[in-house]
Amino acid sequence: MQNKLKNFFLNNWIGISVGLSLFILIFILPQFFVDNTSILMSIRGLIAGITVAYIIYKFIIFKKENPTFKPSESVLLVDIAGSLIAIVIGLLFGLILMLIVNPGQAFQGFSIIIIGGFNRGFKSFGDMIYFSVPLVLSGLSIAFAFKTGLFNIGATGQLTMGAFTAVFIGVKWGAIGELSPFLHWFVALFGAMIIGALWGAIPGFLKAYRNVNEVVTGIMLNYVAMYLNSLLIISYIYNRDYARALDIKDTAVTPLMNLQYLFPDSTSINGGIVVAVVVVIILHVILNKTTFGYELKAVGYNRDASKYAGMNAKRNIVYAMVISGASAGLAGGLMYLVAGKYLQPVNMLIPEGFTGIAISLLGLNTPFGTLIAGLFYGSLEQGGYYLQLLNFTPEIIDVIIAVIIYASALGLFLQKFVIRTLKKREMLVEQGLIDTEKEKQKNIEGSDK
């Protein structure tokens, strides 16, 4: 065991030290330089620099280890290209719609959407991170279930139940808050996770033991959760004067975790993103580094074959749905454990659960991909928010996203297209028709002029 740990550290010392320095730079250093904007700026620069450098380093290592790498044969690369094409299609559709509606401001508006989270510098960047947290978590919920071959369209219901539980604990269990504020928040979030997991277990059980399609149960449970939520709010935590849930205790509000120093203007940034990143890492490890994750994926690829290989397919389906539901529950908890945000008994489905489907698809159903896709969506949303300065409605973002999902549903077709273009290029390179080195030089010369 000791040797294993030692080897792990020796082999991954670069990654570990990068992670550690990022941790210090993000969470510890900024609080000492609150008034000194130039030092804060350089800390931000360092964070960005280290991240970019690490990615480039990884890229170089990869190139070295795979000298005969062909882009058209890498499933991951083809998938990413497919996602990007879907995004471009969606954005183009949005641009065309804007040109039809309001040609004068279309390009200005389009650039606002593209700039997204950078419209107001670190204020909108912090807001973008805040808004993407529930999206990332509900995206993770759907992505994880997808790996086991399940389509968790019921994430909205799990999210709703999680949200209610978190708010209920936040309102009623103030006694914990007197012991320790952090504990109160943690218990509320934990409760949201557990209830989300239990709500997710229902379609899992029905799928595994009664062979009921999880999409159908998921949709039904979404509506049950929606009505149940209204019912429970009115019965237990209702604020009649404002027709909404009571205020949660201050101790249950998501802590800022020192992020307010890096994003001083953002009114909404909080520690939710830390939870989201931790869940991303945990799910990544489960899926890629454990036997359990391997079994889950095997069940997803071929339920019968995995059964034949001695895996308990039924149990794995339930577990996958439990973990998926837990993630959606966390999303709900983090959405409403915020001062000034209230659950309302309005009988409307919470849209974040459905948006998660888009994010999971764009993120190729992988945890890290989902994180990036969630941030991208958050950025689009910020773009939609600032778009209101012009004569546009923010719903254009939803239109764009719907087109993106539709385009990525045509994934097989897009992937074939990508593979074909990549192969063509590779063939030309092999035949010496395109000399990549010369082409690069030409480009450089061109830009000099």
Place this chain on the structure above:
Amino acid sequence: MSFADIIYFILPLVIASAVPLSLVALGGLFSERSGVVNIALEGIMIMGAFVGALTINYLELNTHLPIQLIAIIGLTIGAIIGVLFSLFHAFASINMKANQVISGTALNMFAPAFAIFTARIIFGTQRVPIENSYLMNIPILQDIPIIGDIFFKGAYISTFIGIIIFIIAVIVLYKTKQGLRLRSCGENPQAADSLGINIYKLRYVGVMVSGALAGMGGVIFVLSFSTNFNASVAGFGFLALAVLIFGNWNPKRIIMAALFFGFMRVISSTKAVIPFLNDLHLEDEIYLMLPYIATIIVLAFVSKNSAAPLAAGEPYDSGKR
């Protein structure tokens, strides 16, 4: 309120909500029987209702057509838009062999966003107002005792059109050659293909019919329940999906399920005037939840002998023969 009064009061309301439900569920039946799962019913309903409401609004303000004619034109436009919109789903799931649930989800997200976006441009708000009330009394028939009071006084023309179309659609699906062929595509497309049936064409037909019925159902919803269209059909599309499953993919049972679901919706909002239910002191939400819970329970216990089309949800692969 006496028992008879309660019946007079409730039954027309139940029928008004059961008609769009059963019509849209029948649309889902057409699509699934041809082998394409259509969870986009909600989105198609919204799209049909939106354009239908726009048309009705325009005709109300700019023409002097009789109002029942306006309603019929609105229903037709809704059906046409439903067909056009469902073509996207058909293209993705039939030609592109895409995941049908994802494509349906995309349509469901697109429709309300598009409706709000467009309505804001035209009206400045997201509501499409509808001026007239489309209630009417049918001459002669309304004088029949009891039945006349329940069915023909203060009824909607859309309800009658819905019922007629429901009957025609069921006859087409179960009593004609083309209907049999369409159903075969959802059960064993490979076998159907080997007998010379064009799977792609019939699946397109199935999805387009479901689009027409859902689009029309959307307009019926708007005409019967509200004085404006607010980018939503209150989850009726998903409720219709539940009706379809609860009705075990069978038109007769779909009618029963739609009446049950409609009844639950009606008593959730009218229980205050019904002494017996008022005494129970149950919240609205319990009645609203019941249909969904009932569907889940039914699914859990009868899924082993469910009549769901065998090949629904699978892209057609002629290589599997």
